[in-house]
Amino acid sequence: MIKTPYINPFSNDAKEIVSRLGQVDTLDKRNDSLMIIVNHTRGQNLNDPHTLPETLKDLAIARFEWSLFRKTSENQEKKYEYLFNPEIYEYDVVSFYLLCQAVAIKYGPDSHEAKMVLDCEEDIISQRLEILKAESNDFQSSFLRKALNQLIDTNNIHWTDLKEVFDLGKLDINEVLLADGKIILEYEDFIAHYGDLIHNRDPRTMYEVTAGINIKSKLLLGLIRLYTKQYIETVYEMSKRMVEPNEILLDLADNIKEIQQRAQDLKYAGAGSSNYIDDKPISYEMEAFPPCVRKCMDGIKSGGRNDAIVLFLTPFVSYSRLCPGIFSKQEQNIKVSDVDPSLEITLNEVIPMIYDAAEACSPPLFKDQPQEKININSKLGFGLHSQLKLDNEGETHWYTPMSCEKIKLHMPSLCTPSVDCKKIGNPLTYYNRKRRLMKKDNTNRQVEEHGD
Known part of the structure; x- marks a missing residue:
């Protein structure tokens, strides 16, 4: 039987x-009762017991992982089947509050991490409401x-x-039934207001539709x-x-950041070629991104959002995926379609990464600056249009990534140099150099492992 706290963590x-x-x-202590529920969940993958939650903190991490990884190539629904076992409701409620407290204390309510926890809860409750549909309409x-x-x-x-x-945008006022400003939600109120107007129709069916x-x-999700x-x-x-904040919560907050980074790496890695032909599209190698790019992708506070996303990140994200060797080419006046003729990579990978970074800003960039989507298209060379269309390409120039010198001058908050930044003049140069170093390290490691 589904209990109210399984769906509503704010119930009595x-x-x-x-x-x-x-x-x-x-x-963070082993909870045998929790483990019994997890291990006896129908359909649960038990092949890797080390990934199953043993503590309430583990369960909080699992909730967050499920929400993020379900949108990546590592989506493994059966790995988290226990989250949708109604018997877990007591421990699930506690883990929900743990997540909220961790992001609130470490990152604050306006942070990208807080938004991800909001999205996580919405995803989980949405899935559980789908499970509820298996019950009768009366139930x-x-x-x-x-x-x-x-x-x-x-x-x-x-x-x-x-x-x-x-x-919040999760329920539109035009979707609800209004009578004199009052929202009609219950059948008895529906009949009281509209019963006399219904003829030759089933009132219950009319109520369910409206x-x-x-x-x-939808209302419960929004609330x-x-x-x-x-x-x-x-x-x-x-x-x-x-x-002094509780160490368990601070540690959980760090876990959240690590999971976020891992999910981001999975989301954008793996597509395309990685054979270091730098005048052709290659897959993203997130580990090679410079600190300034990482910082921008984690979200920029109000004030520097526009320039960081439009002028700084858009050129880097586009060239690092489509043509990372642009600075070594004799002809640098190229178009996106020269390397991505169908715009498939640009639309499915480049734009989503830019938009994710914009959403991570505080407040989200497009929430109060929707016109910046047009400016992003402009910096990609497609003019001042709301959509990327080949017919408009060439109306503006495809901007190359700005130099480190310009970043320090115009966006100093982004510049937090690491040891690898030494003698580097452009974030894209950093990226290419780091990729090659990583490849060299991997090759040396393989040689050592095989003794060749």
Whole structure:
């Protein structure tokens, strides 16, 4: 049987669970009850027991991993099947709060890490709501009513009460049924307002189409995201008064950053050739990215976002994938289509990486500066247009990556030189040199291992 906390971590039962099981000194201790649930989950892959969670902290990490890796080439649903076993609900609730507290204390509510935790919770609850659909309509309706009523009064809610939910963009006001400013969610309210108008139709069917399970599910998702956001903000404010944050939470925050980096590497690596023919497209080698690029991809605070994403990152990301050897070519006035004729790589890999970095900014760049998408296209050589089209190519120049000197002058906050930056004049030069050093190291290692 699906319990309310399994879907709604802000329910009264969930709060009681956290009080009972959330003692700090037990969070990284082996939990046999948790392990029994994990090992007895139907369909769970048990081939690698070392990857299965043994502690509540492990479970928090697993939640985050599932959300990020499901969008990469390392997507292994059966590896995390236990997350969708309703029996895990008590431990799952505690691990959810652990994640929120870790990012709040270490990174803050406006950080990219906090947004990823919000996305993680939304992904998990969305998947669990899909599981709920296997139940009867009566059970779903009753369950959602109970879950929602621990957050709002579903019989008495004005649309203005949900303004913050609408602002999140997860539910549109045009999707809900309104009567005199009141949102109609329950069947009895639907009949009271519209029953006299329904003829030769099944009222229950009409209700489900206009205000039933689907709308309730969307509303619940939006409310959980809002409450999660507010909880992270609250923890952040409280953390300012902490003398010393808990080490378990700080360690978990570091784990989150590592997982984020690993998922990012997987997401953008592996496509294309890596044979070091530098005037042709090659796969991204994220480990070779210079510190300034890494810093930009992790997200820029308000103030320097536009230049960092449009002027700095866009040229680097495009040339490092499509033509990393541009500075060694005699003819540098090339177009994107010269190396990516169909624009397939540009649209499927280059643009998404730039957009991910823009989304990681605080606030997300396109949220208040949507016109920067056009400027990005312009820097790729496609003019001031909202879409990349070959017909527009050549209206502007495909910008090459700016030099280290210009970065230091115009974006000094990005420049945090490492030992490998010595005598390097351009981030793309750093990238190419680092790739070759990495290849040399790998070759030497293979020779040593085989004794050749």
